Amino acid sequence: MKTIAEINKKIKEGRAVVVTAEEIIDLVDKKGAKKTAEEVDVVTTGTFGPMCSSGAYFNIGHSKPRIKLGGGTCRLNDVPAYAGFAAVDIYLGATAIPDDDPRNKIYPGEFRYGGGHIIQELLEGKDIRLEATAYGTDCYPRRKLETLISLKDLNEAVLFNIRNSYQNYNVAVNTSDKIIYTYMGALKPNIGNANYCSAGQLSPLLKDPYYKTIGVGTRIFLGGGIGYVAWHGTQHNPMVKRRENGIPCAPAGTLAVIGDLKQMKAEWLRGTSMLGYGVSLNVGIGVPIPVLNEEIAKSAAIKDEEIYAPIVEYSQNYPHFVAGTLGEVNYAQLKSGKITVQGKEVPTGAFSSYSKAREIAEELKSWIKKGDFLLSEPVAPIPGAESGYTFKPLKERPITQL
Amino acid sequence: MICKRIVLHFPQRLVEQPIIYKLVKEYSLEFNILKAYVTPQEEGLMILELKGKDADFKKGMEYLQSVGVKIQPLSEDIIRNESKCTDCGVCVPICPTKALVVDPITRKVHFYDNKCIGCELCVKVCPTHAMEVHF
Structure with missing residues (x-):
């Protein structure tokens, strides 16, 4: 019905009709999907939450005399960065923490500082202490380097997150008799609370459940700047059971995303501490969905009431990889502040900020309306619900002498 | 009284x-x-x-x-650093006195300091360390 090229033409002329993933719900309710698809060109989505498989790579520039960090060590404010590349390329993971962090030795550990915080501090313009060691070669003789670095001094600083933007997620509860500290927050005993982590009706992959428009090369809002979908994310699991509307009944698709860190903002990339669990990075992502036809409009208008998440037990079942759920609940129920689990009324808590997700969808909408942001044609699809692509558990094999 | x-x-x-x-x-x-x-x-x-x-x-x-x-x-002692809070809401079910509440419309988290008893549970669970103690 419409093509991305046609939509881009309208964006350039300032005529594109852009609405958020919340706003399209009302439109489809009132006018129907067919009429809405004719009128609306782009739907903007958003999500903001802790996404642990995030990080950034940097090229720090060559020192004089030269040093080869590859095969050596590198620390940024005491947080280890991966140096197994060429001379001065490093990768900093969001969950990395200093060697002398007490971790969970004093339980629950506070995990106050790590890779995610360094990414935020770089964006705030702060100086970061880099300390590296190397073994020295004829062409790279130096063995030690200690210097301050800042974002503007780096050659490349690229956010490259290998798994973000989960399509749906578990609701976490604890049936044991003591509090537990998880990546879904503190879970009180005897199902004292239920925590969830998805933007629901604003979440990118829930509004394009079969990845009809989102693919490799899709231009997105990433951390307050412009980024791209680089690939499907790790643990991408498109084959899980789905409801009639296409919404997966369990965590399903994921995205790997990439973008120039230098144009991003600390407001949308925030270091995060999870009590008793570790450090992470809160990432803000917004994906535009071109409304190419009625089908896409219909999916983009799926609302919280129609998106169900599985309730998963985190004291025994999750850690021991025991399948099964304690039921299903939709995001409207989760957002009401309480749900019923095993006959008990339970207060809910969110790890993903819905108000920030909404701000992202609004921000992306304003970029497109101003003509600053054009949609990109995906260069390859990500594996879909019929692809046969699955997420396998590890099959452990004993290490034997060959 | x-x-x-x-x-x-x-x-x-x-x-x-x-x-x-x-x-x-x-x-x-x-x-x-x-x-x-x-x-x-x-x-x-x-x-x-x-x-x-x-x-x-x-x-x-x-x-x-x-x-x-x-x-x-x-109320002067437990303070929310507004620039750090992301309004996620993970503190809400942890607060024993409902001093932290999600606004159903804006989805922002309100902190009613008059209901706060200073237990500091939110201080520990806040992922961005937005809840601060000023004793």
Whole structure:
């Protein structure tokens, strides 16, 4: 019905009709999907939450005399960065923490500082202490380097997150008799609370459940700047059971995303501490969905009431990889502040900020309306619900002498 | 009647005196200890809910001040750093007194400091360390 090229033409002329993933719900309710698809060109989505498989790579520039960090060590404010590349390329993971962090030795550990915080501090313009060691070669003789670095001094600083933007997620509860500290927050005993982590009706992959428009090369809002979908994310699991509307009944698709860190903002990339669990990075992502036809409009208008998440037990079942759920609940129920689990009324808590997700969808909408942001044609699809692509558990094999 | 939550700072010299006892005995104030760190030889801190007649309450406060106890309203002590809060809401089910509540329309988290009892549970679970203690 419409093509991305046609939509881009309208964006350039300032005529594109852009609405958020919340706003399209009302439109489809009132006018129907067919009429809405004719009128609306782009739907903007958003999500903001802790996404642990995030990080950034940097090229720090060559020192004089030269040093080869590859095969050596590198620390940024005491947080280890991966140096197994060429001379001065490093990768900093969001969950990395200093060697002398007490971790969970004093339980629950506070995990106050790590890779995610360094990414935020770089964006705030702060100086970061880099300390590296190397073994020295004829062409790279130096063995030690200690210097301050800042974002503007780096050659490349690229956010490259290998798994973000989960399509749906578990609701976490604890049936044991003591509090537990998880990546879904503190879970009180005897199902004292239920925590969830998805933007629901604003979440990118829930509004394009079969990845009809989102693919490799899709231009997105990433951390307050412009980024791209680089690939499907790790643990991408498109084959899980789905409801009639296409919404997966369990965590399903994921995205790997990439973008120039230098144009991003600390407001949308925030270091995060999870009590008793570790450090992470809160990432803000917004994906535009071109409304190419009625089908896409219909999916983009799926609302919280129609998106169900599985309730998963985190004291025994999750850690021991025991399948099964304690039921299903939709995001409207989760957002009401309480749900019923095993006959008990339970207060809910969110790890993903819905108000920030909404701000992202609004921000992306304003970029497109101003003509600053054009949609990109995906260069390859990500594996879909019929692809046969699955997420396998590890099959452990004993290490034997060959 | 008046009912207020206050933070009392005891200088070291007062730690071993029965100050709260006097509030009950002489000023007929009802008290509920929400939190206390009172160790001999050190400065003490106590968070109290005090209830009583307006005149008694006023006299009780005057008594505390006269002996050298520093009084602060509780709300001054647990502060949300607005620039750090992301309004995620993970603190909401942890708060025992519903001082942290999600607005159903804006989905922002409100902090009602008058309901706060200073338990500091939110301080520990906040992923961005937005809840700060200022004792």
